[in-house]
Amino acid sequence: MLFNSLDFAVFLPVxxxxxxxxxxxxxxxxxxxxxxxxxxxxxxxDWRFLALIAFSTLVDFLVGIQLASTKDSVRRxxxxxxxxxxxxxxxxxxxxxxxxxxxxxxxxxFMGMPIKENTLNIILPVGxxxxxxxxxxxxxxxxxxxxxxxxxxxxxxxxxSFFPQLVAGPIERASNLLPQFYQKRNFDYSQATDGLRQVLxxxxxxxxxxxxxxxxxxxxxxxxxxxxxSTLLLGALFFTFQIYGDFSGYSDIAIGTSRLFGFSLMxxxxxxxxxxxxxxxxxxxxxxxxxxxRDYVYIPLGGSKGNTLQQIRNIFIIFLLSGFxxxxxxxxIVWGALNAIYFIPLLLMGKNRKHLATxxxxxxxxxxxxxxxxxxxxxxxxxxxxxxxxxxMAHALSYISRMFSNKLVQSPDFSQFPGxxxxxxxxxxxLWVEWKGRHGQFGIAGLKFIPRKAYRWxxxxxxxxxxxxxxxxxxxxxxxxxxx
Amino acid sequence: MIERFLKNIAVFIALLIGLNFLLFFLIKGFYIRDxxxxxxxxxxxxxxxxxxxxxGDFTExxxxxxxxxxxxxxxxxxxxxxxxxxxxxxxxxxISVDDHTLSPTREDQNxxxxxxxxxxxxxxxxxxxxxxxxYLFYYCVFLNDRYSLIIxxxxxxxxxxxxxxxxxxxxxxxxxxSDVQQEQISQDRINNYFEAQAPSDxxxxxxxxxISICKDQDIELIGLRFPLSKTYVDLLNEESYDADSILxxxxxxxxxxxxxxxxxxxxxxxxxxxxxKGGEKFAKILFGKKKDNSLS
Numbered sequence: 132m133l134f135n136s137l138d139f140a141v142f143l144p145v146x147x148x149x150x151x152x153x154x155x156x157x158x159x160x161x162x163x164x165x166x167x168x169x170x171x172x173x174x175x176x177d178w179r180f181l182a183l184i185a186f187s188t189l190v191d192f193l194v195g196i197q198l199a200s201t202k203d204s205v206r207r208x209x210x211x212x213x214x215x216x217x218x219x220x221x222x223x224x225x226x227x228x229x230x231x232x233x234x235x236x237x238x239x240x241f242m243g244m245p246i247k248e249n250t251l252n253i254i255l256p257v258g259x260x261x262x263x264x265x266x267x268x269x270x271x272x273x274x275x276x277x278x279x280x281x282x283x284x285x286x287x288x289x290x291x292s293f294f295p296q297l298v299a300g301p302i303e304r305a306s307n308l309l310p311q312f313y314q315k316r317n318f319d320y321s322q323a324t325d326g327l328r329q330v331l332x333x334x335x336x337x338x339x340x341x342x343x344x345x346x347x348x349x350x351x352x353x354x355x356x357x358x359x360x361s362t363l364l365l366g367a368l369f370f371t372f373q374i375y376g377d378f379s380g381y382s383d384i385a386i387g388t389s390r391l392f393g394f395s396l397m398x399x400x401x402x403x404x405x406x407x408x409x410x411x412x413x414x415x416x417x418x419x420x421x422x423x424x425r426d427y428v429y430i431p432l433g434g435s436k437g438n439t440l441q442q443i444r445n446i447f448i449i450f451l452l453s454g455f456x457x458x459x460x461x462x463x464i465v466w467g468a469l470n471a472i473y474f475i476p477l478l479l480m481g482k483n484r485k486h487l488a489t490x491x492x493x494x495x496x497x498x499x500x501x502x503x504x505x506x507x508x509x510x511x512x513x514x515x516x517x518x519x520x521x522x523x524m525a526h527a528l529s530y531i532s533r534m535f536s537n538k539l540v541q542s543p544d545f546s547q548f549p550g551x552x553x554x555x556x557x558x559x560x561x562l563w564v565e566w567k568g569r570h571g572q573f574g575i576a577g578l579k580f581i582p583r584k585a586y587r588w589x590x591x592x593x594x595x596x597x598x599x600x601x602x603x604x605x606x607x608x609x610x611x612x613x614x615x
Numbered sequence: 616m617i618e619r620f621l622k623n624i625a626v627f628i629a630l631l632i633g634l635n636f637l638l639f640f641l642i643k644g645f646y647i648r649d650x651x652x653x654x655x656x657x658x659x660x661x662x663x664x665x666x667x668x669x670x671g672d673f674t675e676x677x678x679x680x681x682x683x684x685x686x687x688x689x690x691x692x693x694x695x696x697x698x699x700x701x702x703x704x705x706x707x708x709x710i711s712v713d714d715h716t717l718s719p720t721r722e723d724q725n726x727x728x729x730x731x732x733x734x735x736x737x738x739x740x741x742x743x744x745x746x747x748x749x750y751l752f753y754y755c756v757f758l759n760d761r762y763s764l765i766i767x768x769x770x771x772x773x774x775x776x777x778x779x780x781x782x783x784x785x786x787x788x789x790x791x792x793s794d795v796q797q798e799q800i801s802q803d804r805i806n807n808y809f810e811a812q813a814p815s816d817x818x819x820x821x822x823x824x825x826i827s828i829c830k831d832q833d834i835e836l837i838g839l840r841f842p843l844s845k846t847y848v849d850l851l852n853e854e855s856y857d858a859d860s861i862l863x864x865x866x867x868x869x870x871x872x873x874x875x876x877x878x879x880x881x882x883x884x885x886x887x888x889x890x891x892k893g894g895e896k897f898a899k900i901l902f903g904k905k906k907d908n909s910l911s
Contacts, residue, residue, distance in 0.1 A: 151617055152617075318616050318617040318620070319616070320616045320617075320619060320620055323620055324620070324623075549771070550767075550771055552771075553767075553770065553771045553774075588627065588630065591627070592630065592631070592634055595631065595757075596634070599756070599757050599763050600763050600766045600767050600770070601767055602763070
């Protein structure tokens, strides 16, 4: 079920009413309702893969209990390896089987030993990368004795399948989300209205910014050989805002929806396009995944400790893994490598912990130096997104070479893209709102501080109107991150 | 707490409904406008899409009411015909059977949101569909994508169209365009309408139902092919979804004027639409006395 669908518009109020009015006094029943509605939400897409979630849930639930019941370190290690093998095995099979097979076949063919290819027609289950990472973190935390295992299967199932964040995150840690399923929830007016505000902003980002950008970005990327450099740059820019609007929009809707049910999820995006260097960007982009890799891969590898070579190795490993996590394609791996290359000089110069605070938060406004740093970081990001969006490496390289060699510094021919100027104006307005709201959790979080209800509500109506008029509702466009 | 939340939600929804009606009246002003105007004091009517609109009120001199609507599909014309049958004594219908009228593009680009005005519950398979089309879709601006698109296009054309900045608002006439420009625009039009190999089933079925209604009600039905510009005809070549052949298969007459003004670009607004002057001239020829030569 898509957040931007009529199905969800009916589903959400029904679950909300059942949750607070019918089962409001019974925690277990509320959790059970979450499990049932989450399975319904997921099954709406493809019910066959519900078994996969149930299996993953059961494995980690049992592994968790077993881990806590034994002190034998070998047995504990075996149990953890079992959990990791099953989760990574599922992910590997559904997501990477054909990729590895293709590359083996190519490698053998290259060495003059052609082998027969038996690719499988595998459907990638939506959200598998998200919920497997979530369940893995549970087992790892218990193994590290940072978390007590739960004996409540319903609560654990609700934690794994919690519908707002099931298919595209944020990837929650058990230590943050699971305890919330044990606590009695009381309806909090402020939290609920904040949630609705965040849902509204998420819908704006998705339907107005991302889906409109998608139309132009797809046209330009799919026909890149026909366009001049400046148009290709415009295509890359549109994709830059598409992916941000799409993914952060999803996160906003997920976090906002969770708030309606009394849950607090972690912030997943913190205005990344206002970053002043790539290290800051990665502290602000897809935070739940970055911190997952930091806690479960980077730090165990030694993190920023060790000699220079080890530090560089660790950075490369997490960025390559991050790229590979996004999909079985060399373009994602190169995208990851490129970001590692951006990051490493900052690490070596000791500047990776610079800019921890939000830009221009000292009350003195934005300095020219900060502005240039933001533009520089943004440009690097736009460039790296070309690899992320391209169909394959050949496409990415031809896109880039054509972009830089052919009339880059001229105005794109807007007559080929009716509506593109309107969209650029909308993006400018969107950036202005995000800039104003950059100290909050999301772009319009600050609206709650406007004392007069009439002004506040006028803003909400204006946003709804903008979604209705400018939203791309010609078709329901899936969220990009569903494919990951 | 939750009561306060629900109360605020209810008030907000009420405000949204209010905003919806405000927008509806705006939309009604510049989109629905005269689409709902029909003069029932006639017995002959012209049903066509934008090919018929340039004829304006000039048809009325010849006692034919022009009931054409820009982008009208056969489904819209069928609704209008049913409305006429219910509300007046119809004797004669002229209907557009141009090359593109059975196009799947016309099926997509229709006026079903506006022509719902002319329907009643008998025109729908069930009450749910009736309620949805006639009321929900018609009055709810937030649920009607066409309304949103119209507002969006209006804003885009008025505010973000470079060619309009600086007060330049002139529009070239068809005859002032170069051959290359005429060919390019005509080709775009052809690509838009004749992309699919086969005609739309929905359009074909609807045209057959129109024929059947006319037969049942003893209404004289005459097919009509509107004048086209030379550039367009040359490029169109043999492309056609053959709406006229459906009528001829029922032994119904066709008035074919598509080659009438091949050498008179000054009468055209674009490649296949007459301008007002052309519409006036064509109405005289079409509904005047001399039309027997074109009957096939």
